[in-house]
Structure formats: structure tokens, C-alpha cells
Amino acid sequence: MHPRLEKRTVSNQDQQPLLLLVDDSPAIHRLLAFKLRNEDVELISAYDGAEGLESAQRQMPTLVLLDLNMPTMHGLEVLKALKGDEETHNIPVIVLSGSAQSEEKVQAFELGAMDFVTKPFDLPELRARIGSAIRLHRLMLMLGQRAQIDGLTGLWNRTYFDERLESEVNEALRGEDKTVSLAMCDLDHFKKLNDGFGHPAGDAVLESFAKILSSTVRSYDIACRYGGEEFALIFPGTEAHEAAGVCERIRKAIEEHRWTAYPEIRATASFGLASTPLPEVAGPTGWLEAADQALYSAKTNGRNRIHVHDGAGGFGDLPNLKLAG
Amino acid sequence: MSDGPVSEPILSEFSDDPEMMELVELFVSEMPGRIQELERCFEQGIADQLAGVAHQIKGAGAGYGFSQMTDAAATLENAIRGGETDLPSLRNEFDRLIDICNRASAG
Numbered sequence: 001m002h003p004r005l006e007k008r009t010v011s012n013q014d015q016q017p018l019l020l021l022v023d024d025s026p027a028i029h030r031l032l033a034f035k036l037r038n039e040d041v042e043l044i045s046a047y048d049g050a051e052g053l054e055s056a057q058r059q060m061p062t063l064v065l066l067d068l069n070m071p072t073m074h075g076l077e078v079l080k081a082l083k084g085d086e087e088t089h090n091i092p093v094i095v096l097s098g099s100a101q102s103e104e105k106v107q108a109f110e111l112g113a114m115d116f117v118t119k120p121f122d123l124p125e126l127r128a129r130i131g132s133a134i135r136l137h138r139l140m141l142m143l144g145q146r147a148q149i150d151g152l153t154g155l156w157n158r159t160y161f162d163e164r165l166e167s168e169v170n171e172a173l174r175g176e177d178k179t180v181s182l183a184m185c186d187l188d189h190f191k192k193l194n195d196g197f198g199h200p201a202g203d204a205v206l207e208s209f210a211k212i213l214s215s216t217v218r219s220y221d222i223a224c225r226y227g228g229e230e231f232a233l234i235f236p237g238t239e240a241h242e243a244a245g246v247c248e249r250i251r252k253a254i255e256e257h258r259w260t261a262y263p264e265i266r267a268t269a270s271f272g273l274a275s276t277p278l279p280e281v282a283g284p285t286g287w288l289e290a291a292d293q294a295l296y297s298a299k300t301n302g303r304n305r306i307h308v309h310d311g312a313g314g315f316g317d318l319p320n321l322k323l324a325g
Numbered sequence: 326m327s328d329g330p331v332s333e334p335i336l337s338e339f340s341d342d343p344e345m346m347e348l349v350e351l352f353v354s355e356m357p358g359r360i361q362e363l364e365r366c367f368e369q370g371i372a373d374q375l376a377g378v379a380h381q382i383k384g385a386g387a388g389y390g391f392s393q394m395t396d397a398a399a400t401l402e403n404a405i406r407g408g409e410t411d412l413p414s415l416r417n418e419f420d421r422l423i424d425i426c427n428r429a430s431a432g
Contacts, residue, residue, distance in 0.1 A: 027388070034344075
């Protein structure tokens, strides 16, 4: 599973929450561990700022409880470092502090703390605040994910695709033996289908195609709705022939698909594929253009087929691929 | 440091909670170390460190059922943080905290 994708999955958030307590007082650690012993949480301990920071980066806790007044590294410094690190930036932080000065609270909130609890804390209140912070954080993750998901098909949307394509391609361009393949695909004669059978039928085809895409690609591939009847697939670490194999299974599945509500409908799709190495292609935009050109070539050569950008400006059906249609 | 008549022990507010007892006992058993640290800082006139130790006691005391301890520690810490670094002038606040720390009992 691709690490970045794994972090985003909702099921991952269903695991037992991991709480990191950063406080220099062992008495506080013991007390909290005891008070939370019946809660469905796992508690990990750090006794100074540096250890807390290191532990947060290594273990990616669900929530950090952070004491402010600690020797060597002050809690506000730890908070700043957590929020400044791309990896730990999203972990919610509840600040625990012995002083209730509003100046310190304001500073903590400005640095990105989610909540503030004054010590000595009332444990039922702290438990409630922990629960609420975890819930709020889950909702925020879900909203963030929603904003990247296409409403009709449930696939990743264009926003997410652009973001991922850029990072995958840049990674592939940097790395020595990194490979990546990109496929653009388009349902053939979709406008005719919409005009002939109506938009609900068109939507049914889009939804079926999306289901085929998500059930055919591997867990680490990225299937997106690019817009309208156009879809995009990113295959990290995958050579052209392998990616073309996946595309071929998709092509075949949609060609054979039938709709009980619309028995006369037949749908097919065309694919344009661009893979590493493509030396003359510069950056994500160039890659997208290469895949688009291959798609155009597939369209003008009879549709219902997969064309591959060969890196020299030409296109071809893949040699080992039996193409129907 | 605190002399005078032996005073009544201060029982933890959780002394009737058998589940908390072990924790409170551990906390109380650590009090001599904390008292020693407070006295060392006071005698050597290290106001900053004294405030630090008081701060820790303030944070933990009430959690273990000793809210008077938290109050006394807060008074001392706040006085120092408020700018009073001439420790002998905080004798009363200091003695009060030491006294409570000495009397803290698990029950």
C-alpha cells in the first residue's frame, strides 16, 4: 500500500487512538495512565520536548497532550515544530498547562493547538476533551477527503489527481529507477449515449465504469474522475506493459458490461498511456499531454483500444496485447 | 525545615478510593525527595528552580487528591514568577508548602 494513501484511508482511523503525553513530571504520567486505563486509548509517554517530538514523528499518534512548562525545550517550541513538519502537522494537540495566563493560551492557539486544559486538570473534563478532539479531528479528515472525492462515482476527483500526479511524476523524475505510468481514458461516444438514452442512463454508465476502475486497479493505483466522461489512472512504480494489462482488463470489462435497466446500452472506452522513461517530456503537464495525445490516437484509430505514447512522438498498440474491436 | 508541633496528616481526597491508593502511596513516598529539592533551592537562593519545582507540585498535587498542596505551590510559584526573587521574603509561603508536603498522607 502506498504510504500516503494508507494514511488517508478511513479504516485506518478506526484503530484504537494512540495518545502521546509529553510532560516532564512522571507523577502526571502515572496519574493519566491510571485515569485513562478503562478508556479505549493507548497511551505513550515522552518526558521532554525533544523526546516528544521524536516520538510524534515516529509513531504518528492520534492526539498529543502537551505540557508547556518543561525544562530544555518549552512546550510552545514543541508545538511550533510539530505544526511546522509536514508529517506531524495534522496531529491535533491539546495543551496542558499549569498556568492559565491568557497570553500563553492565545499563543498556543495561534501556533495551532486544538484545545487548552489548565492543570491540575479535572480528569472527567480532560477525558471529555480528549474524546471531543479525536472526534473533531476525524471529521476534519473526512471533510478533507470528501473535498477530494467525486460525488457521483466515489473516485478521487480532479483536485486530488492534480496533486498526486505532480508528486508522483516529480518523484519519478528525481529517483533513479522510479517508474510511473499514467493512463487517460474516455468513454466512447458518451454524448450520443446521453442523448439517446437520457442522462440517468449516462450516469449509470459512469458509475459502472467507476466501479470497474476501482475494482480492477491495484490497491496502490490511483483512479480519478478527471471530468465529464474522462478518467485518469496513476500507476506508481509500474512499467507501461503492466499498466496496459490493467487498462486492457478495464477495457474488456466495460465492453462486456450490461445494464438491466438499459439492456440496449453498449459502452466502450479508449485509453492513452504514457510511462517512464519519457525523456523529452517535462514535468506533470508534459506527462498529461503525452497521455492525452495517446488517447487522441486511440480515438482516431477506431476507439475501444489502448494506445501507448512511445516516447518518440509515435503511438502504438502494445505488442503483447490482444486488442478487441 | 518546618519545626514546631507535629501536625495532623493531610489525607488525600482519594483515600477512600482503593483503586487510587497505590498511586497516591507512590506519590506520597516521593514527597521527601521533592521537599529536599525545595529546601535546596530555597537555601541556595535559586528562585527560578524553586518556581520550577513548585510548578510541578502544583500540577500534580490536586490530581492525587491534595488540592491544598496545589494551592500552596501555586502561591509560591506565582510570587516568584511575579518578580519576587528575594526568597527570604517568601519564607511564609515556602514554609506553608513544606508543611503541607510533610503532612501529605495516603491514609
